[in-house]
Amino acid sequence: MKVSGKQVASARELLGITQGELASAAGVGLQTVVGFETGRTEPYPVNLAKILAELDRRGIEFTNGTGIGIRLNFQKAAEYARVVARDQNQSDR
Numbered sequence: 088m089k090v091s092g093k094q095v096a097s098a099r100e101l102l103g104i105t106q107g108e109l110a111s112a113a114g115v116g117l118q119t120v121v122g123f124e125t126g127r128t129e130p131y132p133v134n135l136a137k138i139l140a141e142l143d144r145r146g147i148e149f150t151n152g153t154g155i156g157i158r159l160n161f162q163k164a165a166e167y168a169r170v171v172a173r174d175q176n177q178s179d180r
Contacts, residue, residue, distance in 0.1 A: 088149060088151050089151065090135070090139060090149050090151075091155065092123040092124040092125065092126050093124070093126075094149055094155065094156070094157055095109075095120070095123060095124055095138060095139075095142070096124040097157050098142050098147040098149075098157045099124075099142075101147070101157065101159055102142075102145055102146075102147065102159075106120045106121055106124065107120075109138065109141065109142075112141045113134075113137040113138045113140070113141040114137055115130070115134045115137055115138060119134050119138075120138065123135070123138075143163075144163075144167060145163070145164060145167050146159050146160045146161065146162075146163035146164030146165075146166075146167060147159060147160075148160050
């Protein structure tokens with residue numbers, strides 16, 4: 088499925104994270120995210136896969152059926168939040 092930079096920007100907004108936070112979490116450069124979202128560049132396939140995997144991990148699902156869009160899977164988002172909270176608690180010990 089083809090995912091656009093606008094979809095990634097919308098997904099990021101839905102999650103309330105910055106371009107820098109997404110780039111860091113996905114292990115790609117900030118300019119990779121910025122360039123893709125603004126339509127100036129197309130990321131290398133491996134970098135796009137990293138971005139999409141990170142968004143998926145946080146509960147984002149992309150749709151290209153009868154329209155182009157995104158949605159937040161609440162169960163996946165809640166699981167991600169539990170894992171982050173658990174990891175934070177373990178690192179505080």
